[in-house]
Amino acid sequence: MSTRHSTAAARFLKDREQEKWHDETLWLVRAKRDKMSRSLPEWETLRNLAASIKLYSNSHLADLLEQFEKNAAGNGAIVHWAKDAEEYNRIVYDLLKERNIKRLAKSKSMLAEECGMNSYLMERGIDVVETDLGERILQLMHLKPSHIVLPAIHIKRQQVGEMMEREMGTEKGNFDPTYLTHAARKNLREIFLNSDAAMTGVNFAVASTGEIVVCTNEGNADMGTSFPKLHIAAFGLEKIVPDLEALGVFTRLLARSGTGQPITSYTSHYRSPQNGGEFHIIIVDNGRSEILKNREHIRILNCIRCGECMNTCPVYRRSGGYSYTYFIPGPIGINLSMLKNPKLYSDNLSACSLCLSCSNVCPVKVDLGEQIYRWRQQLDGLGQANPVKKQISMGLKYLMDRPKVFNTALKFAPLANQMPRFVLYNKLNAWGKGRELPHFAKKSFNELWKNNQVK
Amino acid sequence: MGSREEILGNIRKNTLFSFEKPSYEIDSIKYEDKLQAFCDMLKVAGGQPVFMSPDDDLDKLISRLYPDAKRIASNLPDVKCAVYNPDEIENSRELKNTDLSVVSGAFGVAENGAVWIPLNVKYKALYFISESLVILLDKREIVHTMHEAYKRISGERYGYGLFMSGPSKTADIEQALVFGAHGPMSVSVVLY
């Protein structure tokens, strides 16, 4: 009864050293986050407030987006609307093509990833250069991110060094992160200075002022937008917040949760085009407005993409981002993938022990674990239930609905203790992978009670 | 405008709940010594707080902090050691190879060591492109938290502005912290 996740996870776990590093490194991020959250006595109140603001804005999206559009236009920005990935990609491409732009300096955007923007543009002759270091490393290695905030967390320094030797001519055998980072800095600086357009993601879009806010540690979004005339920013429509004061809440939570920093190095507010430049903002739906009608899963729209649910997830830490079949892994990815296409992505649902750590760590109080439980209930109806799991469940049900049969079974159960190992521990026994089976008691509690042996 | 109407229509049609806008009032942390907290957090972020007394000479202070800096840019009249005024160049790309930029900040935030800088130079590239950055900040201008910070800038007019907390950094290679990913390797906040 394996799933695509469990099979991929087993592969990841073959390299126990790498798995241990992955687990411990991400746990350290979780520990840093804990320290940060405990430095604020108001942490839990802050989470409640953040969740309430999100519920407010996500239940007033249309009004807030209209307000944003009006204010952004007043600031001199040009606002576009894209109902799906195709339209978003086309808008970006047309903006570039009309201006005969060949190179785009791009800062991190999960939305671009979601919509497959890079390949769309590159197939049409645009040189898209990722400028976040982690994303750049992956782009040059032709790999996808395995974490939304720490995209290259699965890559070792040796791999980075070897790739950079090839791509940027760094010293052979020099795998020092400082050396490599500064070599990439030099290399990307030429890109920044010589690009004709920059694209950024958006962490928050402020309705009352029409500005967008981008949070980075590297400063790549700001470097990228500093030289070219054209700045394109795009956001999924749930990124809207009502006003600047709401940002007071979210900017306090985002980096503390995501990386264990009090704030990112740069929290940049873009309102107007720079002198003589153009500022285009694309508002993207791509299925988000459909989530609104999904009563049980509406809170997913609260997500601010801090990535902490991945760091805390005991399954993610031990299976890696690539073990999930959706481009966003971990608890939030499981949920987003089910909202995107439940039939296609239901394999991710197995990647959860229902420990509920994610729900407790989430800065905007998305009930991630509880939602995974609810999705599992829908699998059978979708025709996606695992037949073996279903069989076991139905077998258990048969037994548990019939106390007499159950009690009889318990009488004979101790016989299993005596069975030869090859009968008990075989391919069919997934429990037997690494664990001994529990031993049935000679007399069940029910039996003891009946015989008056419980005193 | 087709998609715009379609998206807004879909949202209105699909919205099932209406949640009230919550009050933003929150009993947030108040530091006994805001300035000290600001300095501590700035250090956590990799930045360097530097105090300047009224008798100090700013140029001497800067050259003590960055003795090797040659190409120094500033549009502040008090910064005599600047070799050029970045507002007078034609193209932001000419800022390349600047060793040090000296700019001013509006206020600092105690809880995270960030300084609010509403665009006060011609090219925002100046904040990012030099190897090192000095931010001048009035030490009386410190707020406790981001709540206060945003209250303070609500209603302000700026085309661009940022909260900057320490130097540019990354940990994208095996989570090893490296300063100077793209922006300044070093940031000093001179508190006067």
Add this chain to the structure above:
Amino acid sequence: MKVGLFIPCYINAIYPEVGVASYKLLKAVGMDVDYPLDQTCCGQPMANAGFEKESYAMAMRMEELFKAYDYVVGPSASCVAFVKEYHPGILKEGNHVCSNAGKIYDICEFLHDVVKPASLSAEFPHKVSIHNSCHGVRELNLSSPSERNIPYYNKLRNLLALVKGIEIFEPKRIDECCGFGGMFSIEEPEVSVCMAQDKVADHISTGAEYITGADSSCLMHMQGVIERENLPIKTIHIVQILATGL
């Protein structure tokens, strides 16, 4: 106060001694305890696997069995949490209002919050490491979840502190999952085993001789790894410690 003892299926079958200790303990603190015969299962295994509606009859049966009691008390935080959190929703399908949800307690929670014994006769001169199990912590509030910024508390620790001669420890990752998760343990066996190995190692690193907790299911899972790898630590349900000498 009439207490109905809730003995989940796997304790009934595998760990009857946990049931016996629970009975003795409740009796010793002055409760009028009874065990309604022929209990089976709360339905959690099927529900976590995605077949919640198949648990309806089991939930209904529990309603019948415990109708006459003031409290339902069981030695399994996860099963108790399932009744408390999920039975109401399951039973709503048949327009039944769940009464167990309001009166069911994990035995530690019951002792700690309702009975509040000032002392116990128990003695256990050993080093124990507390296993803070996911549903005990995050659904029943048996201890402060490590993710939350709330003052530290641990009801299990408080109860164990009443035991003479005991030394109490907690693992470094204080409430990380042991990887059981019901059907998860066989659907994702590699991850599940890895989680259990890590968890047991964390408990061992405290120097404890025993892992103890309020959930026999987690203990059973870790026991599986301990036996397979012949590791130097044992598992014991907390009630067996609290009921020593009875």
